[in-house]
Every structure is written in C-alpha cells, then in structure tokens.
Amino acid sequence: MKTCLVVDDSKVIRKVARHILEAMNFEVSEAADGREALDSCLAKVPDAVLLDWNMPVMSGMDFLRALRDTQLSSRPKVVFCTTENGMAHIRAAIEAGADEYVMKPFDRETLESKLQLVGLA
Template sequence: MKTCLVVDDSSVIRKVARRILEDLDFSIAEAEDGKAALESCRKDMPDAILLDWNMPVMDGLEFLTALRQEEGGDRPTVVFCTTENDVGHIAKAIRAGANEYIMKPFDREIVEAKFQEVGLL
C-alpha cells in the first residue's frame, strides 16, 4: 500500500484529504505544519505528500525546499494543494521540486486525476 503524508494546518482539510486518499488505497499520515511534516518524513519517507502552502511554523515552500535536501527526500511525489493559484506561486513550487499543483477547494475527481497524472495511481 502506498503512503501519503497530508500536510495542512486545517484539520478539516486533512480529514477530507484522508477520506479521499484512503478510498484510493493510500495509507495516510498527517502533519499540521511543515516542521512536523519534516520530522515525520525523517522517520518514515512517504510515497506522496499532499502539501498546503500557507501554514504556521514552517510553510509549504520552506518544507519542500528542506525535504528535497534530506536523504531520500527526492523520492516522494509532492502535490501542492493551496489557494495560492497565481502563475508566480505555481512556478516557485515547481522550481522548489513540486510535481503537481491542486487548487482549493478540491474534490475526489481532482485529487484522483492529479495523482494519476504523476503516476501514483
């Protein structure tokens, strides 16, 4: 079973993402900010990361930059999931190592399509 770390400061978003991804046969871990996510990855590197941009402590871009420098940090497929939808933010995310980008709000069809595009399904 593939694993996905859902990183978002909103417990509601984490819960919705968990339900969708569990239905797609992923085992789910959760983190409420980038710092907690990085600690989780150091213990057990996931196959995929669904990542929010705007979070306290360490935001998504800071997390992604740090993740890609970790041993094995190049392996997870990272899908940003955020309200930041301008071209500048998307370009920054891709340059930092994101594999794909989803706009909030999202639903199962969007998540499934993006995860298929990056070869996770």
C-alpha cells in the same frame, strides 16, 4: 499499499483529504505544519505528500526546500494543495521541487487525476 502524508494546518482539510485518499486505498498520515511533516518524512518516506502552502512553524515552500536538501533514500511525489493560484506561485512551487499542483477546494476526481499525473493512482 501506497502511503500519503497530508500536510495542512486545517484539521478539516486533513480530514477531507484523508477520506478521499483512503477511498483510493492510500495509507494516510497527517502533519499540521512543515516541521512536523519533515520529521515524519525523515522517519518514514511516504509515496506522496499533499502539501499546503501557508502554514505556521514552517510553510509548504520551506518544507519543500528542506526536503530537497535531505539525504533521503527516495523522494516522495509532492502535490501542492493550496488557495494560491497565481502563475508565479505555481512556477515557484514546481521550481522548488513540487511534482503537481491542485487548487482548494478539491474533490476526489481532481485529486485522483493529479496523483495519476505523478504516477500514483
């Protein structure tokens, strides 16, 4: 079973994402900020990370940079999931190591298509 870590400071977004991902046969874990997500990835690398941009403690971009600097045995596919829609934000996320980008609010069809693009759906 594929695994996905949902990283968002909004409990509602995590719940919606969990519902969609579990319907797609993913095993889902959650983190409320980038620091918690990094600790989770260091303990067990997921296949995918659905990542919010703006969070307390450690932002999505800071998490992505920290993840890139770790010595993990494998790298999860990272899909940024955010309200930030400017081309500069999208370019910065991709340059920092994100594999895809999805806008909030999202639905199953949108998320599934992004996960297909990174080879996980």
